[in-house]
Amino acid sequence: MHNFNITRKTIDFCGRPLMIETGRMAKQANGSVFIQYGETSVLVTATMAKVATTNTDFFPLTVDFIEKMYAAGKIPGGFFKRESKPSTDATLMARVIDRSIRPLFPEGFRNAVHVVLNVLSYDGVNNPEILGVLGASLALSISDIPFHGPIAGVSVGYVDDQIVVNPTIQQIKETSKLNLAVAGSATSIVMIESAAAELSEDIMLEAVYAGHEEIKRLCALEMEFVNEIGKAKVEVVLDRVPEEILAKMTADYGSTIAASAVILGKQERQDAFDNAEAEMLEKYAEADGEAFAENERYYKEAFEELIRKYVRESILFKHHRVDGRSLDEIRDITCEIDVLPLVHGSALFTRGETQSLGTVTLGGGSDEQVIDTLETEYKKQYYLHYNFPPFSVGEAGRMGPTGRRELGHGNLAERALKTVIPSQEVFPYTIRLVSDILESNGSSSMASICSTCLALMAAGVPIKAPVAGIANGLILEGDKHVVLTDIMGLEDHLGDMDFKCAGTKEGITAMQMDIKIEGITKDIMRTALNQAKTARLHILALMEQCIAEPRPDLLPSAPRIESFKVPVDKIGEVIGPAGKMIKSIIEKCKVQVDISDDGTVRILSPDKASIDMAKAMVKGIVEEPEMGAIFDGTVFRIENYGVFVKIMGGVKEGMVHVSQMHTSRINHPLDMVKMGDTVRVKVIESEKGKLALAMKGLEGNPEPDPNAPKDRPEMHQQRDSRGDRDRRPPRRDGGGFRR
16 A cells, blocks of 8 residues: 655635645646535646757747646547547646746846646536636646745635635626635736626726735745745756857947837838848857867847847936837727628727728527536637637748637637626627737737727627727836836736726726736736726727717628527427428528527518518417417318318417308308418317317408319219228318317
8 A cells, every 4th residue: 555645734814625635636747736625626747748848949848737627527529538629718827827937037048947737526517717826836836846836816806895715606697796716826826817797997996906905815835835845846948048148249239229229110120120130140150160069059049139239228217118108199090990891890990000800790599609618518699719820920821720929819809808798688699809910010819809999889789888909018027117008018018917808988897917027016907907997998988989889780791580488398399390481481491599598589671571471480489379370381281071170380389261252152162262372271170289270261261162063073083092981071060170
């Protein structure tokens, strides 16, 4: 039997037990922890490559969030019945962990690090996402991997006008006006991701720091583990530019780089940098000879470091931005709608050199997105997709599958607009938004919010209020800092913070913050929030000049939907055996019909007449006609004793006995009607779903043919085929059912 060296601690955290242990599972990883919160449990491991990755200028960190379906008592779908690629939710959770821990590794660290979170059990109450940052930080902190932790993460809600740290999943879904994920150290905040229902800046700031108070407790718990069992950190060689090369570059090209850094226009500025770099490499290749092959990488990195140095100094000490704007100035904005024909709604939003084409497509229930994760399978009626092609930044690249960055940016824009999207009761459409980034020079996700919001209003979708977004940045050196409004790509790349904030005139609907330093203060965050509000209101005013409110009606290109409810016990009749009935309605009326489990029927078609026809057919199935009701119907079968007629859109049928066809006696139904005739009938009896109809006395029906033969071959053929026992016609009373 193994003699495990287990270290375990349990605390009460936000009303539920939180247990952390190490030493029992995955002991060959550099660091591993098993965490259980309520009955949700995760295993988090951290491993590091022994050899640094060479010839690269970035830290190779990979974070994977793995949802084991057995954790929720589910068997994976698909042919192979095993977990395959991560879900969108899992990818977004991995991004949250990555963004939280990445700034806390040493600069120049190039050993590959892999953090894996496996969800092993899921109770449906406690979200495993909130354990991700804590688990990753603790696994790294007790390992021998260099890491400037600890940090931790919590979620924060706003329920009944009260801030709640680590609300349950049910609270987040049903009652909370806020879904905030915040990560931080014992002294500062490092990451924010949130969606909100138009909350004020003060409430958002209070929620962030209410979460931070609980984060401090978790960081203290982590330090207890580190002090007891933490491994000594390994000595690694950090990849940094030699000082002599940096000094030589500064002397030879410092002034050239400083002058290029203030050139207006992204392409012009980049061309100046490229020309200076090419000249530099040519000069040093000639001077270094054989040593150039070894030094070339350092020359390029030193060149980038000098760009960073001069751009940051110019902003911080001279308040001079590379494109000439003041610190709180927004780039020029152009808003356009109806830029595309035929689509259900379109808009083009251009801010500086960032441009987003937003489109709206309206569909029915079959267009809803099916989500199958650890949660119970559900459908999304509204979703947003974000595309970032290489040409948007002037590059020639491969158009591959959707990446993590595109999923993350699309999710942020989707959450920003979700609170203003009408409910299905108000607007029974499936709504798909797409943001295609046509140009990018910073903050394309915020441009996506603006373009798709404009497209929604142009499409006639009754959103509650317009939404706009802005991204702010930070330059911090020592105790001196500046906050920048509407950061461009270079400022994002060289700055210390990317703070995105979206909302309406009334309040914030989404917020996201990433930093490249070890944390920011509350004062900095307050400044960023206030500048974001001013910028947001400015952008909303410009959007309002383009279109002030949603159009009162959909565009002609958009489909129409009518929804109504049928009794739940009638759903099977509407669908029919093997879907035969609903398929016939769809084929006959040329519409899309969707039925929900609660009996909601949605009929979609660009043609109102087709919708009315399908609606009549569905209602004909579920509604029993009243006695005396009159309908127009079609003759589809003729017998000696009467005719059979389809009514109510063809979904109900009944029989008109020959005695009920006319006030005068007729010898055979063919004397008066033929197959396919349209006749007017009245309901005279109903028994167990069978209808007895009458034609006599109703205007508009055909008259008997006075020249009809007295004896018809059809009568003899039918009698002969029945045999002796069926020679007499069925005995009926008053044209009703057989007695």
